[in-house]
Amino acid sequence: MEQIWGQACAKLEKTVGPNNFNHWIKPLRLIAVEDGVASFDSPTRFISDWVNRHFASDIMVELSRFGSAVERLRFDIGAARPTPVAANESRPQPARPQSGRHSRGMTARPDLGAPLDPRFTFSNFVVGKPNELAHAAARRVAEGGPVGFNPLFLYGGVGLGKTHLMHAIAHDYQTRHPAAEVLYLSAEQFMYRFVQALRESTIMDFKGMFRNVNMLMVDDVQFIAGKDSTQEEFFHTFNALVDQGKQIVISADRAPAEIKGLEERIKSRLSCGLIVDLHPTTYELRLGILQSKTEVFRAQHPDLEMGAGVLEFLAHRITTNVRVLEGALQRLFAHASLLRREITLDVAQECLADILRTNDRKISIDDIQRKVAEHYNIRLADMMGPKRVRTVARPRQIAMYLSKQLTSRSLPEIGRRFGGRDHTTIMHGVRKIEELASTDHALAEDIALLKRLLEA
Numbered sequence: 242m243e244q245i246w247g248q249a250c251a252k253l254e255k256t257v258g259p260n261n262f263n264h265w266i267k268p269l270r271l272i273a274v275e276d277g278v279a280s281f282d283s284p285t286r287f288i289s290d291w292v293n294r295h296f297a298s299d300i301m302v303e304l305s306r307f308g309s310a311v312e313r314l315r316f317d318i319g320a321a322r323p324t325p326v327a328a329n330e331s332r333p334q335p336a337r338p339q340s341g342r343h344s345r346g347m348t349a350r351p352d353l354g355a356p357l358d359p360r361f362t363f364s365n366f367v368v369g370k371p372n373e374l375a376h377a378a379a380r381r382v383a384e385g386g387p388v389g390f391n392p393l394f395l396y397g398g399v400g401l402g403k404t405h406l407m408h409a410i411a412h413d414y415q416t417r418h419p420a421a422e423v424l425y426l427s428a429e430q431f432m433y434r435f436v437q438a439l440r441e442s443t444i445m446d447f448k449g450m451f452r453n454v455n456m457l458m459v460d461d462v463q464f465i466a467g468k469d470s471t472q473e474e475f476f477h478t479f480n481a482l483v484d485q486g487k488q489i490v491i492s493a494d495r496a497p498a499e500i501k502g503l504e505e506r507i508k509s510r511l512s513c514g515l516i517v518d519l520h521p522t523t524y525e526l527r528l529g530i531l532q533s534k535t536e537v538f539r540a541q542h543p544d545l546e547m548g549a550g551v552l553e554f555l556a557h558r559i560t561t562n563v564r565v566l567e568g569a570l571q572r573l574f575a576h577a578s579l580l581r582r583e584i585t586l587d588v589a590q591e592c593l594a595d596i597l598r599t600n601d602r603k604i605s606i607d608d609i610q611r612k613v614a615e616h617y618n619i620r621l622a623d624m625m626g627p628k629r630v631r632t633v634a635r636p637r638q639i640a641m642y643l644s645k646q647l648t649s650r651s652l653p654e655i656g657r658r659f660g661g662r663d664h665t666t667i668m669h670g671v672r673k674i675e676e677l678a679s680t681d682h683a684l685a686e687d688i689a690l691l692k693r694l695l696e697a
């Protein structure tokens with residue numbers, strides 16, 4: 242195993258860049274490869290989660306070269322001894338792209354941010370209807386100059402490209418402004434640094450370092466909800482930077498107003514700039530992403546043979562998020578490079594059976610009623626009951642609308658599930674919500690959020 246891992250590591254270092262490699266992959270120890278599953282010891286959960294999210298497909302492709310195809314990674318936590326770099330998890334590398342033209346002449350805060358993924362650039366980001374606004378806003382912020390919108394707040398469901406866009410902004414901004422200091426980190430890391438500074442009585446250094454950057458990017462800000470002192474510190478950092486005209490970019494899984502447990506003053510601060518959401522992908526966008534990733538892979542492996550209709554099939558069947566889509570494609574690449582044969586539709590279906598099954602999970606009217614009732618804080622029984630007050634009737638109509646949109650049930654069937662209502666009542670409800678959502682932005686947002694929660 243050591244030998245295999247050693248050889249795979251030599252390749253991986255080139256693919257992901259030395260900084261990412263040292264920080265995330267080097268601390269892992271390969272224990273076994275069995276039944277398509279590669280098992281690792283990882284010093285911490287944080288490292289294994291990060292690796293799973295960002296480098297799983299690279300690792301699977303490399304390991305598949307040594308025998309049977311690897312289709313999944315598994316991690317045991319705590320058994321591996323951290324390397325000096327891994328022990329440094331609390332002090333990750335500066336926000337600094339690792340390769341090529343970006344790496345020259347940049348300044349970045351030492352010991353603060355998380356590393357940037359060199360693959361997350363604008364040129365690798367496929368633009369379509371669901372993400373064009375977010376992409377345009379990100380491009381604009383990356384240009385720098387007089388701050389147009391501060392903060393830029395990007396939000397959207399899991400795996401829709403928020404982190405990719407943030408890294409792309411950082412890469413581009415640093416290329417244009419080599420002397421500028423860009424700090425990218427997750428909200429979780431922000432909290433960790435803050436707690437560490439409190440513990441080590443270095444809070445003034447902490448404040449100084451955060452307040453001296455030119456651009457601060459905080460990913461997954463919903464993480465600090467409910468964590469009062471971290472929120473307080475974040476609020477002051479935020480204000481200090483905005484007052485100095487420094488750019489802030491934030492991401493979250495939902496709009497500021499929707500983040501429960503986040504202080505009102507922070508919500509209102511976060512809403513001062515531009516809030517843009519990444520919508521769930523469309524078929525066209527998914528296909529575009531698959532084609533672009535296949536081209537990249539083919540540039541390195543010209544012998545790849547992809548049968549007609551395979552990418553279309555994947556774009557049609559895997560609709561959850563781009564990360565899952567990418568994972569499926571990487572698994573196919575791993576198969577192709579190992580077996581050296583064309584990926585036909587049959588091969589794809591067989592090889593991806595588990596992913597395809599999960600994606601087939603149907604959303605039920607029950608799920609919808611429960612989620613909507615929870616969201617609007619009404620009783621589930623009110624979905625079926627006769628109450629006509631608006632606080633109950635509107636959520637009920639939203640649930641009707643979502644049932645029509647997200648399930649294949651007919652109007653009479655939906656009517657039956659909403660306390661035996663007539664199909665014309667359901668039709669009226671659906672139309673009403675369509676009409677309202679076209680003018681009421683808050684309602685449209687609510688519906689988009691509910692859809693994301695249901696489809697997650």
Ligand SMILES: Nc1ncnc2c1ncn2[C@@H]1O[C@H](COP(=O)(O)OP(=O)(O)OP(=O)(O)O)[C@@H](O)[C@H]1O
Pocket residue numbers: 361365366367368372397398399400401402403404405406461494530563564567
């Ligand atoms: N439009 C796109 N073009 C190319 N790749 C994309 C696009 N959208 C997402 N991806 C890829 O999908 C994967 C997941 O994206 P990313 O990590 O940015 O998602 P996220 O929105 O930050 O998710 P999470 O909510 O889990 O943090 C990444 O590998 C990213 O490169």
